[in-house]
Amino acid sequence: xxxxxxxxxxxxxxxxxxxxxxxxxxxxxxxxxxxxxxxxxxxxxxxxxxxxxxxxxxxxxxxxxxxxxxxxxxxxxxxxxxxxxxxxxxxxxxxxxxxxxxxxxxxxxxxxxxxxxxxxxxxxxxxxxxxxxxxxxxxxxxxxxxxxxxxxxxxxxxxxxxxxxxxxxxxxxxxxxxxxxxxxxxxxxxxxxxxxxxxxxxxxxxxxxxxxxxxxxxxxxxxxxxxxxxxxxxxxxxxxxxxxxxxxxxxxxxxxxxxxxxxxxxxxxxxxxxxxxxxxxxxxxxxxxxxxxxxxxxxxxxxxxxxxxxxxxxxxxxxxxxxxxxxxxxxxxxxxxxxxxxxxxxxxxxxxxxxxxxxxxxxxxxxxxxxxxxxxxxxxxxxxxxxxxxxxxxxxxxxxxxxxxxxxxxxxxxxxxxxxxxxxxxxxxxxxxxxxxxxxxxxxxxxxxxxxxxxxxxxxxxxxxxxxxxxxxxxxxxxxxxxxxxxxxxxxxxxxxxxxxxxxxxxxxxxxxxxxxxxxxxxxxxxxxxxxxxxxxxxxxxxxxxxxxxxxxxxxxxxxxxxxxxxxxxxxxxxxxx
Numbered sequence: 001x002x003x004x005x006x007x008x009x010x011x012x013x014x015x016x017x018x019x020x021x022x023x024x025x026x027x028x029x030x031x032x033x034x035x036x037x038x039x040x041x042x043x044x045x046x047x048x049x050x051x052x053x054x055x056x057x058x059x060x061x062x063x064x065x066x067x068x069x070x071x072x073x074x075x076x077x078x079x080x081x082x083x084x085x086x087x088x089x090x091x092x093x094x095x096x097x098x099x100x101x102x103x104x105x106x107x108x109x110x111x112x113x114x115x116x117x118x119x120x121x122x123x124x125x126x127x128x129x130x131x132x133x134x135x136x137x138x139x140x141x142x143x144x145x146x147x148x149x150x151x152x153x154x155x156x157x158x159x160x161x162x163x164x165x166x167x168x169x170x171x172x173x174x175x176x177x178x179x180x181x182x183x184x185x186x187x188x189x190x191x192x193x194x195x196x197x198x199x200x201x202x203x204x205x206x207x208x209x210x211x212x213x214x215x216x217x218x219x220x221x222x223x224x225x226x227x228x229x230x231x232x233x234x235x236x237x238x239x240x241x242x243x244x245x246x247x248x249x250x251x252x253x254x255x256x257x258x259x260x261x262x263x264x265x266x267x268x269x270x271x272x273x274x275x276x277x278x279x280x281x282x283x284x285x286x287x288x289x290x291x292x293x294x295x296x297x298x299x300x301x302x303x304x305x306x307x308x309x310x311x312x313x314x315x316x317x318x319x320x321x322x323x324x325x326x327x328x329x330x331x332x333x334x335x336x337x338x339x340x341x342x343x344x345x346x347x348x349x350x351x352x353x354x355x356x357x358x359x360x361x362x363x364x365x366x367x368x369x370x371x372x373x374x375x376x377x378x379x380x381x382x383x384x385x386x387x388x389x390x391x392x393x394x395x396x397x398x399x400x401x402x403x404x405x406x407x408x409x410x411x412x413x414x415x416x417x418x419x420x421x422x423x424x425x426x427x428x429x430x431x432x433x434x435x436x437x438x439x440x441x442x443x444x445x446x447x448x449x450x451x452x453x454x455x456x457x458x459x460x461x462x463x464x465x466x467x468x469x470x471x472x473x474x475x476x477x478x479x480x481x482x483x484x485x486x487x488x489x490x491x492x493x494x495x496x497x498x499x500x501x502x503x504x505x506x507x508x509x510x511x512x513x514x515x516x517x518x519x520x521x522x523x524x525x526x527x528x529x530x531x532x533x534x535x536x537x538x539x540x541x542x543x544x545x546x547x548x549x550x551x552x553x554x555x556x557x558x559x560x561x562x563x564x565x566x567x568x569x570x571x572x573x574x575x576x577x578x
Contacts, residue, residue, distance in 0.1 A: 002075035004068045008082040011061055012419045015086060016359075018057060022050040025117040028138075030422065031359030037141030039117055042103055042110075042152035051097050058090040073569050078417075081555070081562040085242075085423035092239040100232060103156045105224055107168040107215055108513065110153035114204075115175055117142045119345075122186060123354070124366070126337050133190050136183075136197070143179050143200040147207030154214045161226035163512040165218055172212045179204035182342070226512045228480040236480075236516035242425025242559040243523045247481040250519060253526055254470040254477075258496055261470070262286070265463045269293040272456045287495075294464060294498060297457045298386040304372040308340060310390055311351055311369045314397035317451050322402035324450075325443045327436065328549045329577040330402065331410040335364035346373045350388040353400045353409070358421035361413040365406050390453045391461040398440050404433035411553040414576035420556025426517065429557050431524015434469060435532075437462065438525070439545070464498060471497040473522035475507070480515045527560040528552070535567065550575055 001009075020027045024035035040046075065083040068076055096102045102109040121139035124132070160168075179201040187197035228236065230247070237243050266286045273282045273289070276296055283289045302310045315338055322330050350370050356363045372381045388396075398404055408429065415421050441462055446455035471492055478484030478492075486508060493504035511518055531552070536543050554574040555563050 002079060004064070004072070004079035005075040005082070007064050008079045008086070008419065009417065011057070011064060012082065012086060012417075012422065014057055014060075015090070016418070016422075018050075018053055022046070022053070025113055025120070028117070028120050029357060031357030036121070036135070036138035039142055039145045039149045040113065042149060042156065047097070047103075051094070054090055054094050054097065058087065058094060061087045061090060077565055077569050077571075081558060081565065082417065082419040082423070084562065085419065085425070085558055088239040088242065088425075089423055092235070095232075095235055095239065099235075100228075101156075103153055104158055105160060106164045107153075107157060107160050107211075107218070108164055108171070110150055110211070111168055111171055111175060114142075114146055114149065114208075115171075115178070118178060118183075122182065122342060123345075123368075125342065126339055126366070129190060133192055136186055136190060136192060140183060140187075140197050140200040143183060143204040146179070146204035147210070150207045150211040154211060157214070157218065159221050159224040160215075160218055161512070162223040163226050163509050165215060165223070167509065167513055169212065169215055172208055172215075176205045176208050179208070228515050230481045233477075233481040233515065237519065237523075241427045241516055241520050241523065243427040243519075243527065244559075244561065245523050245527065247477045250473050250477050250523060254473045254522055257470045257522070258467060258474075261463050261466045262290075262496075265290055265460055265467070268456060268460045268463065291498060293460060297391055297461055298389050300391070300453075300457065301382070301385040301389045304381050304385060307350065307385065307388065308369045308371050311388075311393050311397070312338060313452065314390070314393040315367065315401050317394065318397035318402040318445075321398075321440065321443075321445050321450050322407065325403075325440070325445075326546050327439055327443060328403045328407055328546065328553065329411075329575055330407060331577045335410055336401065336406050337364060337366045339366060339368060341368040341370045346370045350384075350393070351396045351400055353405050355405075355409040356413045358413075358418060361421055365409055367401055367406065389461075391457040394446070394451055394453055394458050395437065395462050395465055398437045398445065399433045403436050403440065405429065407436075408432045408553060408557070411574070411576065412556045415554075415556045415574070417556075420558065424557035425559050426520040427524035427527065428560060428563075429524070430520040431526075431528045431560070432552075434521050434525030435528040436549075438466075438529075467497045468499070469521045469525070472507070472511070472518040475511045476516060476518040479511050524560070531560055531564055531567075534564075547573065 016030070016032070019030065020032050020035060023040055024038040025040065028036050061083055065080065065087055068080045068083065072080060118139045121135035121142075124135070127135070181201070183201040184194050184198040186192075187194045233247065237245070237247075266289065269289050269292075270282060272293070273280075276293060283292065319330070319333065322328065345368070352368055354366050354368070356365060372384055376384070400406065412424070413421055441459060444450060446453065446458035451458060474492060475484070475489055479489065489508050489511070490501070490504050493499045493507055494501060497504075499507065532543075532548065535548055550573040551567055551571070552563055554571065555566050
């Protein structure tokens with residue numbers, strides 16, 4: 001190990017110490033267990049100390065990065081990558097603490113801290129009972145600390161962007177239910193101290209209700225602006241997402257991609273029209289053509305009690321295809337726990353994946369499936385089932401599972417250095433899932449016996465999702481780096497991405513509240529596609545696709561630029577699942 005790489009390891013260790021000292025909820029997510037029952041201190045003194053410690057560490061990281069040779073190879077190249085990832089991470093944390101302080105501007109910040117702090121302890125239903133009880137005790141301890149955290153958070157809040165305030169008020173009832181109902185219910189399931197859990201939940205619920213009253217009062221105050229503006233949006237794209245693609249380029253690429261995908265969808269719809277609607281004249285209007293075909297695909301929904309079994313079948317098909325296609329090495333099936341989500345998370349999305357903590361890399365990933373909540377009426381359930389029809393479930397299984405997030409995250413979890421398990425960039429993570437689903441389409445998923453769904457249904461569904469990925473990027477850039485108005489945004493989503501008005505309105509709120517995040521899918525997919533073409537051009541078009549993918553998967557979840565440098569240096573591929 002070179003001196004520069006050793007120094008990078010030391011600084012990453014210092015960063016972990018910082019997280020342990022200042023962010024116990026984040027520490028739990030990383031696999032640091034000695035503060036599992038605590039919540040962060042949001043007092044002015046504690047926040048000032050956090051800011052000071054971040055600034056000192058960031059300065060040392062910048063010095064260490066400047067000392068690495070610019071064209072270094074081997075260990076020095078690895079050190080430069082680790083230090084750049086750490087520098088970006090620290091910059092974004094400073095941004096959220098000092099430049100655009102979340103706890104001052106965003107009432108969601110405190111709620112997300114509480115939700116994550118308790119949810120992380122309750123979500124694993126597959127663990128041994130003794131460990132589930134330990135985690136429940138930690139969740140109960142955190143619940144008792146909720147009023148103190150919310151009192152501190154409330155004293156910091158001065159004003160809030162209207163969308164953030166509205167979403168915070170919408171989320172409060174669910175969070176109150178989590179602490180008031182789920183904690184004692186889980187204690188009863190685990191034969192624990194139900195009274196203790198109920199008392200802690202009531203303490204937390206009362207704190208949340210007081211916070212709700214404070215947020216109601218904020219409605220009478222002038223709203224803070226929700227747009228980031230070009231400069232702060234650039235920081236989010238670069239330091240948080242891990243991309244250097246400029247907003248103008250994102251817009252240009254997204255518009256071009258939308259045109260290409262719409263043409264492909266129209267061709268697919270026209271080619272299958274007579275089979276779908278025998279004897280009926282094909283519409284001349286492309287929008288009508290696509291809406292009719294997409295509606296028919298949605299008509300193939302499963303009954304509400306068959307959603308989870310169908311989603312499990314989709315995961316099985318995706319795994320079988322990943323093994324047969326040879327696109328990547330595939331981790332053992334036992335490293336993916338497929339389970340139903342806890343009751344309090346049902347109805348948000350039908351499927352999502354969580355990764356192993358960076359400091360507990362051998363625990364594997366968990367793929368959560370959500371049944372339709374029993375409390376939903378038939379109309380709401382039907383809307384959910386039409387959205388998550390069998391073709392959509394296949395797309396989700398590939399994106400979230402095989403060979404998408406699960407395969408990439410498991411490769412990252414086996415990286416020998418903590419830095420590459422810890423410092424992950426969303427543009428690469430989401431970009432891999434987008435890129436590899438495109439590869440799965442090219443490799444024939446949906447054809448023959450690869451899936452129980454109709455191949456044409458799957459392909460047009462996947463292209464519809466590509467449309468949404470591109471329009472989401474346009475939405476994010478237009479809202480936060482431009483002056484896109486609400487009605488323009490809704491027209492973009494309903495007319496270009498075939499979203500219903502209600503769904504589009506929800507997406508608009510999400511884009512205002514989670515600035516930058518909606519770009520990660522499209523930008524990451526584009527950057528990995530660029531890298532693939534560069535490698536093909538350098539090799540004269542003759543590329544071993546599986547070898548290329550294994551080389552890409554060998555470096556954690558970094559920026560594509562770090563992977564590009566590793567490929568140029570001919571870094572060896574790591575194959576923990578060969």
